[in-house]
Amino acid sequence: MPLKVRIGNNEVRVLRSSDLYFVQKLLKAMRNPKTKFNSREFTTKGEEYLFNYVSKNVGGVDEGRRNFLKGIVIGVAAATVVGIIPGLRVLVPPVEQASGFPKSLLLDSSGNPLKASLIPVNSPIITLYEYPLTGEPNFLLNLGDKDGNPISISPIDVVVPQTGKTYKFPGGVGPHNSIVSYSAICQHLGCTPPYIHFYPPGNVSPSQLTAPEPDTLTAQALLAAKQANVPALIHCDCHGSTYDPYKGAAVLTGPTQRPLPTILLEYDSSTDYLYATGALGVATYPEGSDGIPSQDPTKDLDTSQYGSSVGDKTQVQANTNPFS
Amino acid sequence: MSLGKRVSNWFAERLGLDDLPFFKTPDYMFHANEWLGALVAASFIYTVISGLILLLYYNAAAGYQSTEAIINQVPYGSVVLYSHLYGSYAMIILAYVHMFRNYFVGAYKKPRELLWILGVLMLVLTLGASFLGYSLIGDALAVSAVDVGAGIVTSIPQLSFLIPIIFGNYDTGDYTRVLALHIILVALIGLLFVFHFFLAEHYGMMPSRKVKPKAPAVYTKEEWSKFNPWWPRNFVYMSSLVFMTWGFILAIPNALAYLNGLPQYFNPFMNPKPAPPPNSPAAAHITTYPPWFFLFLYKIADFTSDVVVFLMIGVIIPLIYLLIVPFLDRTDELHPLRRKVFSGIGILMITYLIQTSLWGDLAPGVQVSVKDQVIAYLVPAIIVALGLTFLNPMEQKVRPSSAISPMTSILFVVISLLFSGAVVQLIDYPSPLTFSIAMFLGSLFFLGARSMGSLVLNKNVSRSVPNRPVSEVNTSVMISNEKKKRLAEVIMSILFVLVVVIVAQMWTIPPTGYASNLFGVDLGLVFLMLGESISLYHYVVYKKPTEKEE
Ligand code: FES
Numbered sequence: 001m002p003l004k005v006r007i008g009n010n011e012v013r014v015l016r017s018s019d020l021y022f023v024q025k026l027l028k029a030m031r032n033p034k035t036k037f038n039s040r041e042f043t044t045k046g047e048e049y050l051f052n053y054v055s056k057n058v059g060g061v062d063e064g065r066r067n068f069l070k071g072i073v074i075g076v077a078a079a080t081v082v083g084i085i086p087g088l089r090v091l092v093p094p095v096e097q098a099s100g101f102p103k104s105l106l107l108d109s110s111g112n113p114l115k116a117s118l119i120p121v122n123s124p125i126i127t128l129y130e131y132p133l134t135g136e137p138n139f140l141l142n143l144g145d146k147d148g149n150p151i152s153i154s155p156i157d158v159v160v161p162q163t164g165k166t167y168k169f170p171g172g173v174g175p176h177n178s179i180v181s182y183s184a185i186c187q188h189l190g191c192t193p194p195y196i197h198f199y200p201p202g203n204v205s206p207s208q209l210t211a212p213e214p215d216t217l218t219a220q221a222l223l224a225a226k227q228a229n230v231p232a233l234i235h236c237d238c239h240g241s242t243y244d245p246y247k248g249a250a251v252l253t254g255p256t257q258r259p260l261p262t263i264l265l266e267y268d269s270s271t272d273y274l275y276a277t278g279a280l281g282v283a284t285y286p287e288g289s290d291g292i293p294s295q296d297p298t299k300d301l302d303t304s305q306y307g308s309s310v311g312d313k314t315q316v317q318a319n320t321n322p323f324s
Numbered sequence: 325m326s327l328g329k330r331v332s333n334w335f336a337e338r339l340g341l342d343d344l345p346f347f348k349t350p351d352y353m354f355h356a357n358e359w360l361g362a363l364v365a366a367s368f369i370y371t372v373i374s375g376l377i378l379l380l381y382y383n384a385a386a387g388y389q390s391t392e393a394i395i396n397q398v399p400y401g402s403v404v405l406y407s408h409l410y411g412s413y414a415m416i417i418l419a420y421v422h423m424f425r426n427y428f429v430g431a432y433k434k435p436r437e438l439l440w441i442l443g444v445l446m447l448v449l450t451l452g453a454s455f456l457g458y459s460l461i462g463d464a465l466a467v468s469a470v471d472v473g474a475g476i477v478t479s480i481p482q483l484s485f486l487i488p489i490i491f492g493n494y495d496t497g498d499y500t501r502v503l504a505l506h507i508i509l510v511a512l513i514g515l516l517f518v519f520h521f522f523l524a525e526h527y528g529m530m531p532s533r534k535v536k537p538k539a540p541a542v543y544t545k546e547e548w549s550k551f552n553p554w555w556p557r558n559f560v561y562m563s564s565l566v567f568m569t570w571g572f573i574l575a576i577p578n579a580l581a582y583l584n585g586l587p588q589y590f591n592p593f594m595n596p597k598p599a600p601p602p603n604s605p606a607a608a609h610i611t612t613y614p615p616w617f618f619l620f621l622y623k624i625a626d627f628t629s630d631v632v633v634f635l636m637i638g639v640i641i642p643l644i645y646l647l648i649v650p651f652l653d654r655t656d657e658l659h660p661l662r663r664k665v666f667s668g669i670g671i672l673m674i675t676y677l678i679q680t681s682l683w684g685d686l687a688p689g690v691q692v693s694v695k696d697q698v699i700a701y702l703v704p705a706i707i708v709a710l711g712l713t714f715l716n717p718m719e720q721k722v723r724p725s726s727a728i729s730p731m732t733s734i735l736f737v738v739i740s741l742l743f744s745g746a747v748v749q750l751i752d753y754p755s756p757l758t759f760s761i762a763m764f765l766g767s768l769f770f771l772g773a774r775s776m777g778s779l780v781l782n783k784n785v786s787r788s789v790p791n792r793p794v795s796e797v798n799t800s801v802m803i804s805n806e807k808k809k810r811l812a813e814v815i816m817s818i819l820f821v822l823v824v825v826i827v828a829q830m831w832t833i834p835p836t837g838y839a840s841n842l843f844g845v846d847l848g849l850v851f852l853m854l855g856e857s858i859s860l861y862h863y864v865v866y867k868k869p870t871e872k873e874e
């Protein structure tokens with residue numbers, strides 16, 4: 001009930017019930033020995049002391065309002081926390097899993113699409129690109145005969161000596177059907193370039209028997225090349241495995257028991273671009289429980305430890321010449 | 325006693341909150357420009373936290389690729405990365421504002437000399453850490469920045485031993501060492517911050533000139549023990565500032581991420597995204613520029629081909645000046661117009677810094693003749709000198725600057741920008757969400773415009789001198805305060821509803837991809853509203869009727 005006073009014609013509200021409550025509270029606090037109002041200090045310090053005293057002991061704002069506001073602030077803070085929760089997913093690392101083989105355009109080292117007709121024939125320089133996952137190198141070879149003329153590589157059945165099974169190698173692509181691509185990870189124990197690399201016709205000769213690593217050819221490899229009548233080889237210096245680049249990287253000499261997996265290439269004759277589209281043969285990492293390789297190359301893609309998918313582009317690097 | 329009270333008392337007792345040795349704050353200091361240091365600290369803490377999250381993913385051996393992976397693959401990775409960048413931007417800007425504000429009020433004077441020197445060193449470390457952090461992206465800009473930095477160092481033969489120390493074998497593109505140094509410098513900032521903070525607490529915040537007009541400007545123990553204790557009022561006020569700072573740090577870059585095709589000269593300031601990698605063909609087509617906080621150095625490099633001169637003008641002389649200014653300006657005067665030489669130097673430093681940075685942005689790498697240099701730098705000097713000669717300190721006059729603090733005007737500019745951005749967003753994607761965001765920012769904008777307008781248009785707003793015992797409590801003040809408090813309550817309720825709406829929306833934002841930056845915008849808005857509601861709470865609950873209005 002507000003207390004009203006009449007001044008002239010105007011009614012002025014002097015005290016509201018809440019004011020009375022406030023006064024009552026204040027008086028109670030002033031009488032309380034613990035929070036006694038110090039009148040001497042009041043006379044020396046004046047209003048300021050009073051305000052401090054009131055706000056400290058009675059509270060400038062009545063309790064109900066204060067609690068309501070506190071509730072709102074706590075509500076907003078709680079909502080903020082709820083809002084942050086989905087953001088905590090930032091702590092969960094993304095699972096890098098390639099679900100299938102991407103179709104990746106091959107780029108040259110400056111980032112432009114690689115022109116298939118410009119790939120040198122029988123180049124001794126190790127030419128590699130990553131596919132289908134980062135960290136998985138593959139050879140890109142433009143095969144030719146002894147005189148450096150491109151040869152058309154025909155489809156052929158490739159045997160996996162370890163299992164006796166065969167698969168169909170689709171042959172070369174490009175303007176002369178001479179471009180092929182194989183995994184550059186040795187199927188014996190996994191050596192990578194420069195230990196495993198391509199030997200062009202000029203380097204498949206007895207002089208290579210005494211060449212320093214990683215250019216040594218074993219006598220066995222030379223003999224196998226002669227018997228199979230191939231001018232060039234892929235040879236691994238780690239333990240001497242030899243592969244036939246003209247016939248789907250089939251095994252020429254051990255100790256490997258598996259051919260190098262083939263990377264499927266697609267050639268667009270209108271643009272002269274090359275695309276990697278998949279793999280064929282055995283899985284790149286033959287780590288089946290029984291040591292028998294999977295015929296299904298997509299097996300490797302479920303594991304993320306070898307990198308993430310290269311996406312729709314991958315760069316071809318030709319940096320190292322092992323023979324120089 | 326209610327349960328909440330019991331719980332808070334339990335903590336207050338255990339943590340000794342009531343007798344923390346922290347400085348108590350007088351009523352008139354509840355203003356953003358007395359708390360600039362807290363703002364710097366808030367952005368520092370934000371940047372450290374976001375940086376540690378990035379550290380979980382960053383791979384120094386593949387700087388660019390892992391940056392791209394953070395942006396494209398890590399859930400909300402781009403939100404964290406962009407706000408990390410802008411957190412450091414905020415820290416740099418606020419550190420400059422903090423420094424120059426204290427410069428002009430003479431806060432470097434006795435007994436705060438050491439505090440000041442530590443602060444200057446922290447600024448240097450901040451700029452260094454930011455440069456290294458900028459390099460970590462590994463894009464074309466970072467590489468060119470590293471090249472320029474390395475070039476400057478190598479061109480002084482005596483200094484070239486520093487190259488491997490700073491960059492390691494940097495041309496291999498391996499940023500391991502840069503990353504390590506980035507973290508080391510930040511750790512040093514943290515260490516100095518502890519000293520800086522405790523010294524600041526020891527001397528207390530600098531009292532108003534009206535209370536302590538002469539140099540050892542400190543409150544005596546007796547004086548300050550009467551002020552507002554750290555808990556709860558200071559704490560409440562501080563947390564509102566911290567959350568607002570975080571809100572801006574999150575909202576701005578993530579909103580900017582949606583801007584595309586800005587003119588080149590906006591890029592150094594407004595583009596949070598990395599440039600193309602250095603070996604890509606696209607890199608050949610971009611204009612390289614240093615991070616904006618080094619644009620001034622970039623321009624000074626156009627003035628002279630002599631690296632030693634360049635380093636002297638751009639780095640060494642200003643730095644040494646700032647370090648020793650407490651010992652040059654030894655009078656006990658605090659008023660900027662009673663220290664005209666030093667105020668003039670301060671104004672010129674700010675002018676030159678901004679002027680040269682903008683120049684470097686607009687005309688990068690364009691050689692400047694000596695004549696042009698003289699004109700460009702003499703004119704501001706003359707204006708400042710003339711201005712200061714004829715300005716004299718006026719006693720008890722209302723200065724317009726005391727009405728609108730620099731912080732308020734910066735905030736207002738930012739809000740206007742955000743508001744216009746929100747309107748554009750609303751027109752592009754009309755939806756309840758964009759509508760509510762635009763409405764929210766719009767109301768902030770209009771509130772701001774009203775208060776700024778009344779100050780600009782109505783010159784005779786009377787203001788009481790802060791912290792003077794007030795002789796009478798005017799009932800009309802009481803009533804208008806009461807009205808404002810009612811309004812504040814209403815705004816808080818609206819904020820609460822808005823926050824809930826936005827939070828609900830946040831749960832639907834995909835963690836990666838184009839839309840994911842909306843999460844950052846929303847989280848920023850939520851932080852802003854949290855800060856705002858705490859600040860309103862502070863206003864309603866703690867503001868005394870006689871306290872000066874902000
Ligand atoms: S790893 Fe290649 S031969 Fe053993």
